[in-house]
Amino acid sequence: MTQTWEQRTYLPRSGEGKHLAEVVSFLDAHERRFDDRVEPRYLLVGAGAGDQVPLPAEVHAILKQVVSALSAGRAVTVAPHTTKLTTQQAADLLGVTRPTVKRLIAVVELPAEKIGTRHHLVLRDVLDYQQRRRVQQYDALMSTSVVLDDEDDPAVVAERLKTARKAVASRRRSRKTTA
Template sequence: MTAEFLESQTYLPDEQEQLASVASFLDAHQTKKRGRLKPRYFLAGAEEHDQIELPEALHKVLLQAVAALAAGKAVTISPTMPKLTTQQAADLLGVSRPTVIRLIDAGELACERIGNRRKILLRDLLAYREARRQRQYQAIADTSVDVSEDEDPAAVNERLKRIRKQRAEQRRKAAGH
């Protein structure tokens, strides 16, 4: 591999017809694999028996890239070190660096200390991000209510206030306050 592939690269969508056929092919094979135990993916070369099996993670990257390009979006591939600084972690989470430090100090996010620097394993950060997302989705589900047309908006508002108050109390108890 050349050094240029170790830098961030952005790819713009082009040749929509070709992308559409690749996306269609991948989609058709995604629906077929649901009944199989363990799907296998291959990359084929120019020669008849020139092929190599792709790891599932690389296949997922291909699926996401093709879907985005077929939708007319640009795709940026940005190689990342497996250990991140607190600033890189903050950028990935979309929060401030002090927030990442607080998460580490509270024990919510693991890190390694290298001298006076904190390094966060990418896999730990991605796991934290997914857990946070699931908590957010659950909070949305917990605070939603079905409303009928004949229901009084003030009564609905009161129900929502009670639900939000209960969620806040649950968060306080979980945090140990």
Template sequence: MSPTAAVEETYLPSRGDELAPVLDFLAAHEAAGRVVPEPRYFLAGSRPGDQVELPEEVYLALRKVVNAMQSGLAVSVVPRTTRLTTQQAADLLNVSRPTVVKLLDEGEIPFEKAGTHRRVLLADLLEYRDRRRERQYDMLAATRDAIDEDNVAETLEELRAARKAVAARRADRHQLRG
């Protein structure tokens, strides 16, 4: 790997409609798959036969980059190691390092030990993040379903009471550990 390979890069969207044909091609390609064949993606050069097959992960990344740039957004590519420290895991989840350590100790996220240091596989961390996000969406849906539009004040009071009960349980657990 070259010394510059692990440097974060930001790419600005193209001016004009240069990305539209790429987006149209990618969308048409996906839409054309009536039977689900094994997808194959190629990057072609300017001469006939000058092409290379892209792995699916590269294709999916390309889709996200093109969609973002088509929307006028800049795109940053941040190379990451596949084995993360607890601080790197915390940064990716946008939580504190002690929170990550707690999740590791509770078995929420698998980890490996390298001497006295914990290392988290990026794939395991992303899987946990997806599970956590799904739980959050489920809780939001349940909350939305629980709201009685005719009696919003009562529903809000019930939600406040539920939050207080959760906070009290957390405080009790913290006192037992401390």
């Protein structure tokens, strides 16, 4: 088997949806049947008797996600990453600038190892930061949300939205002065 380390995108094939739906249905039924009582065991099976190898849980999770996406008619991109990242690679992954990553390292929000004059980050740390940041963003959205009814007066709604925007701006200003 030749190993390819480049990024590759897989497109759903027409007519393949039914077979993929059967796989998704099988996996969902199996998980509902056993809940968390039993550790599921999945095997990759070959043509010969006894020709099988157990799949690690991570590989099973990847395959399940790929099958679900393809069955929904979505394309899937597999992009191998190194587990050690430069500040630029971390910035690209997070969708921010390299100076932002350097600032996150300086304020110890993102752990990094300094080798010579360069910082190296562990992929797991970057992904953990990304998840923590996403949770913070959703929490901030929920804390500044405004409940609206169809019967609300537009002037009252506008005032509620203005108050929410002020709260967000105040929070941003206080974050910038502490950083």
